[in-house]
Amino acid sequence: MAFFSTYNTKISGIAAAVPKNEISNWDYEYLSEQEKKMLIKTIGVEKKRFAPKHLTTSDLCYAAAEKLIADLKWNKNEIDILIFVSQSKDYFLPSTACILQDRLGLSQTNMAFDIGLGCSGYAYGLSVINSLMSATGLKKGLLMSGDNSLGSCNYKDKSTFPLFGDAATVTAIEFDKNATPFHYNLLTDGSRHDAIIIPHGGMRNLASPDSFAEQEIAPGIIRTPLNTALNGLDIFNFSISEVPLSIKELMDLTATTPADYDSFIMHQANLIMNESIRKKLKFTAEQVPYTLAKFGNTSSASIPLTIVSELKNKVKSEQLNLLISGFGVGLSWGAVSFKTDKIVCPDIIEIE
Amino acid sequence: MDINELIKNLASEFEFDDPSKLTATTSFRGLKEWSSMHALIIIALVNSEYDVIITGNDLMQISTVQDLFDIIISRKK
Numbered sequence: 001m002a003f004f005s006t007y008n009t010k011i012s013g014i015a016a017a018v019p020k021n022e023i024s025n026w027d028y029e030y031l032s033e034q035e036k037k038m039l040i041k042t043i044g045v046e047k048k049r050f051a052p053k054h055l056t057t058s059d060l061c062y063a064a065a066e067k068l069i070a071d072l073k074w075n076k077n078e079i080d081i082l083i084f085v086s087q088s089k090d091y092f093l094p095s096t097a098c099i100l101q102d103r104l105g106l107s108q109t110n111m112a113f114d115i116g117l118g119c120s121g122y123a124y125g126l127s128v129i130n131s132l133m134s135a136t137g138l139k140k141g142l143l144m145s146g147d148n149s150l151g152s153c154n155y156k157d158k159s160t161f162p163l164f165g166d167a168a169t170v171t172a173i174e175f176d177k178n179a180t181p182f183h184y185n186l187l188t189d190g191s192r193h194d195a196i197i198i199p200h201g202g203m204r205n206l207a208s209p210d211s212f213a214e215q216e217i218a219p220g221i222i223r224t225p226l227n228t229a230l231n232g233l234d235i236f237n238f239s240i241s242e243v244p245l246s247i248k249e250l251m252d253l254t255a256t257t258p259a260d261y262d263s264f265i266m267h268q269a270n271l272i273m274n275e276s277i278r279k280k281l282k283f284t285a286e287q288v289p290y291t292l293a294k295f296g297n298t299s300s301a302s303i304p305l306t307i308v309s310e311l312k313n314k315v316k317s318e319q320l321n322l323l324i325s326g327f328g329v330g331l332s333w334g335a336v337s338f339k340t341d342k343i344v345c346p347d348i349i350e351i352e
Numbered sequence: 353m354d355i356n357e358l359i360k361n362l363a364s365e366f367e368f369d370d371p372s373k374l375t376a377t378t379s380f381r382g383l384k385e386w387s388s389m390h391a392l393i394i395i396a397l398v399n400s401e402y403d404v405i406i407t408g409n410d411l412m413q414i415s416t417v418q419d420l421f422d423i424i425i426s427r428k429k
Contacts, residue, residue: 038387042389043389231408232388232408233392233395236392236395236408237399237406237408240399273392273396
């Protein structure tokens, strides 16, 4: 059972960057007016950011990292580790983390690598960087997480395009002997790996001329095998049953209850789903911030982006006891609890 | 458990202007408002009110409110 704790590290800062280009589901032409109303009310996504073709997730991470490093007054030579959690990397190879090491001007003594996870990525990323730094004594690290999810959605697929938004984040981690622990409960069910999938373009189905052929899966759902395909109903059931169980388990194992947490920050998947989880676990509406309406589902950026967008003033000025839960593509899910103590948190950066 | 309670809950969640158009024999996909979002609403409602899991496949197999009610009854612990 992947329930464990890490010690001796703390979050020193979180920054987020989004494309300046904002689009609205009210303008989405493949939904009727009735469907738009229903989607915005039920799924909760009204506006989101859509990266122009030249702007990648790593560009967003770069901008967020420069700002965060400057605000933290970190010496770049002291950054020992960089992890890039994403499913929209710059190239098939090399790892995007290597490109970011150079672009940020980090020392060659920095270890840098990618982790390929989506909606659960922030929880997993925290577990990896904290475990490594705690075990090795590395002093400073950057955890980057985010996706340009819209880049792989077909605009003509109403089952994916209205849901996602593009965003990226950087979390600064520091070794500190006096830090309070992080607790994790991480899970996987690969039997449902096809619930969210880009079927072509990997080694299993190399890109071929067929990969570019658009197919009409159902009315209003047109995509190619290089686009993201999503089985919303199956994900929905997983999310309202297994996800709350994993969070309940973490609370039981750490002997905590909802009242012990200042905020419970969920992956921003879908309003009716997240509200089901919130009510099952008996968190109050005030404890659970949302950015779905502003930014949509932003994959592994959603949790840190929601912290920066909705909790900025609190996270900068107070000690907070936080519970987070990421869940989705894999299927992969995880909950993490930790404390923050007056961290650096710049305003959300917008990039042209 | 009573089918009228299920009908009342569904009509309220769907926010129909005229709730009386939903009856035991109403076919979901025959409703002019029907969309995949209604499927999500049904799954969430049945899960929270009756603690029963309805899958996307179940919703493909059934057509009426009565069919949904029968599944709930058969799965209710």
